[in-house]
Amino acid sequence: MNKTALVLGATGLVGKALVKQLLVDPRYDAITCVVRRPLPAKLFNDPLHKLNPIVIDFEKLQEYHGYFNVRHVYCCLGTTLKTAGSKEAFRKVDFEYVHIAAQLCRNSQCEGFVWISCVGADAASSNFYLRVKGELENAILRMTQLKHAAAVRPSLLLGKRHESRPMEQVAQYMAPIVGMFMVGPFAKYRPVSAVEVAHKMISLQHF
Template sequence: MNLTANVIGATGLVGKQLVEFLLGNESFSGIRIFVRRDTGLRHPKLEQHIVSFGDENSWGELLKGDVLFSALGTTIKQAGSKEKQYEVDFSFNFSFAKRAKRNGIKNYVLVSSTGANAKSAIFYTRIKGELDDAVSGLGFENLAVLRPSYLAGDRERKRRAEEFFVPVARFVTRFVFRKYRPIEDKTVARAMINVVLKPDADKTIWEADEVFELADKI
């Protein structure tokens, strides 16, 4: 294979691992990342584009190749308000997905969340569900929506609750609710790549426990 990948959310927990894996994967000859500021990454296969996510004119023509990977997302705390979180988690993602389809990109891989449901009473899972539904209607040749459980990994911004929650959740889910056990960022990143290299024409949604299986597919 000689694939060109586009990545949004490249500076996040999963996105960083994804870019690292893509750079080391012989099936991908070019990796194009869209970011708000210089990441400091340098590699012969890498193109970095500093853009304004809300301004399609700054990135629309650059979005080309074989696949769009999205690990873009934020929290209310980081965004500052529900409106800002919605802009990042839904509007920016959907704009990139629509333009990718218009530009002829055939593969689209989205990191969603367990519990994603457009009718959810919980704001976060409702946003994720709305986006899942919206991109499902765009008509990508290969669409993969991954719904991992709680993401674990080495975050730049440490979360105090996570230091307590992740070990407890890992212990509890050894016995019950195994489907919802925390998942490492590297595992999700591997799954994202595998779903492109070995697509499943009959499946578009990968639930929490299935993401683990997908990561070991190749």
């Protein structure tokens, strides 16, 4: 049985937490990460030599279908409108790349595809970010022959980022206090750590 996982978005907040957990998960023999640029040597501790980083051109993602011959695919790709620079560039990363990854996963008959959406994702939303996330959920979950597709829908992500996000930093500082009041139907809006999200993604795969 294939015991390899493929990770897209390994250098992001959740992606890093996910890869660290996968590298010590005995159910996997190898972790392949497709990335835009070479990984820093000290980014991951890999005592069992499971990590296999591959630099690719995401504009030509379909050409790398061979790397999708794995058991499970984890997609942590995502950006922000500010970083992307435009709605079109944002949609390319958060919709197109993830959708193509799901298609390649389906074509390779992987056992599972898990990706990161967000709480409140809704294709009918007037909010551009939530609308794109909702449209992606609809597109992937309607994809025939894609085995065990599942999305995680976190609220505010807690963790240390490389890039500066002042408003998010303030929100993270207030998160422990605000979270105490988010109970019942509001519990899904509680801030959540990247480590927890990564753990949830792994739990959604079928072993």
